[in-house]
Amino acid sequence: MGPLHIRIQNEIRDILLALGFNSECEYRGNGWRADVYAENGDRKFAFEVQLSPQTYKRTEERQAIYIREGIIACWLFENDPSKRRQEKEDLPVFKIVECDNSLYVSLKGRKMLPLGVFIHDFVCGGIKFCSTLKPIPSVEVNFIEMPCNRCGSINHIYFLSPFKSACNAEISEMEAERMWSDSKFSFDKRIVEKVEQYVNGPGKEYFNLATIKRRYSNTVGDSYLSFGCADCDAIFGDFFVHEAIMESYYGDGVIETFTFNTNAVEEFKQEIPHWCHPGDNNFCE
Numbered sequence: 001m002g003p004l005h006i007r008i009q010n011e012i013r014d015i016l017l018a019l020g021f022n023s024e025c026e027y028r029g030n031g032w033r034a035d036v037y038a039e040n041g042d043r044k045f046a047f048e049v050q051l052s053p054q055t056y057k058r059t060e061e062r063q064a065i066y067i068r069e070g071i072i073a074c075w076l077f078e079n080d081p082s083k084r085r086q087e088k089e090d091l092p093v094f095k096i097v098e099c100d101n102s103l104y105v106s107l108k109g110r111k112m113l114p115l116g117v118f119i120h121d122f123v124c125g126g127i128k129f130c131s132t133l134k135p136i137p138s139v140e141v142n143f144i145e146m147p148c149n150r151c152g153s154i155n156h157i158y159f160l161s162p163f164k165s166a167c168n169a170e171i172s173e174m175e176a177e178r179m180w181s182d183s184k185f186s187f188d189k190r191i192v193e194k195v196e197q198y199v200n201g202p203g204k205e206y207f208n209l210a211t212i213k214r215r216y217s218n219t220v221g222d223s224y225l226s227f228g229c230a231d232c233d234a235i236f237g238d239f240f241v242h243e244a245i246m247e248s249y250y251g252d253g254v255i256e257t258f259t260f261n262t263n264a265v266e267e268f269k270q271e272i273p274h275w276c277h278p279g280d281n282n283f284c285e
């Protein structure tokens, strides 16, 4: 066992002792040995630190023993063998990362918690298994410029940032799949209303917001709900709008951003089981 492994074990044990647990490294039970074992009344935890590879199958086998013993085992891997798998309630697997001589635990890239925070929250109910990723009721609107090809007038169009869950996962609203249709969420009346309020607010006279309505597109051969020039009514086809949005991801195309709260985003919740760490927010579902 290398020095890093021993250091991680000791840190975990010390954190658990400070939380009022009885805790020991290299604790032996009946048919198992835990890197760090901790107990407080009926609550029993094992923390396993895997810096050397261990297959997913082997991890499951060892986990089955802990479950049989009524111990909640938590696995901290340097190289997480469950990377591409769905997260499981009966197999908490996370990634341990050393950075600038401090230890962190990554929750599938959603969050990176200092080891002390992670252990505390894991044993004190700050981390819970949820079956659904639920967006927090907040929308971020980004404005970009859109010059009109027909009359040359500079218009402003907008797009929505990906929604975020309380545990910091990105939830995409799949806008690209709704191109050339009337069902784009950014044109939902609850969104449009807030955007119009914003650009008509005090000090926002420089906005020339493109108008939103159904227009006929020669390219598509059909009509759809679209942005169009506020001055000459030419359609800004979804293909060009999409390109302009993509370009703004790389450059400094976004001229202004604002955020507002709405429950409208709830329809974008997704059945994605995960270990949820919402911090000050509410858990997903």
Ligand SMILES: [Zn+2]
Binding pocket: 148, 149, 150, 151, 152, 153, 229, 230, 231, 232, 233, 234
């Ligand atoms: Zn125009």
Ligand SMILES: [Zn+2]
Binding pocket: 130, 132, 133, 134, 165, 166, 167, 274, 275, 276, 277, 283, 284, 285
């Ligand atoms: Zn969550």
